[in-house]
Amino acid sequence: MSETPRFQMVSGDQEAPVCEDGVCAVPGTEAQPLTEPASIPPTM
């Protein structure tokens, strides 16, 4: 469903943290594996 962004992405040298699917991990920490949404079963 999603389309390619129509804009040029600007990013820094380090991974920028985001929240996805209700989970907000801290990059570079032991909680990082929690960012894998595929491991989270759908709840709908």
Next chain:
Amino acid sequence: MSSALKVDIWSDIACPWCYVGKRRFEEGVRRFAESHPDRTVEVEYHSFELAPDTPVDFEGTEVDFLADHKGLPVEQVRAMLEQMTEVAASVGLDFDYAALRHTNTLKAHQLLHLARVRGVQHEMKERLLRAYFTEGRHVGHHEQLADLASEVGLDRGEVLEALTQETYLDEVRADIAQARAYGINGVPFFVIDQRFGVSGAQDPAVFADALGQAAAAQEVQA
């Protein structure tokens, strides 16, 4: 004469990186303004629901939500929240996960659209984030939202009517659809002048650089 740079930001209330990213973005704007004193930056917040399946009256803590509702290990969740609290403190934010009231944010997003129409969206956004992450306030109930809205100058009666009638539900849905069309899966997400995208709570320097690139592109086109 230079036109304003428009920044569209997709974010959620229940999103710690959105709050941290807001502070980093604001610092980026401050740095950009120092080097571009003739330019102005206009910001509009857009709705994004990180966990639309969250009940309004979730019974439990943030640890419970992430552990039980999302199936994550409790110890890993605790560590994650501790780290997040430390990161928040680094930008001057005082997170209190023990007091946090996890809830569905659909109504809060509708309130943000009303606030945009009334010209106080930035104030409302900041008030909702502080209420949620620092004060342990419930941001899913009409009455509590109306209380917070009145603090930023919105009419309490108008707020209650808009929330009850779901006056701005279509606007929230449109924001989410736009995010999907852009391929946005995580927030915060920043779109500058419809040309440049920045994903995540980047360093202020990245935001300042992106704004500078957008300003330069605007000048080339002019």
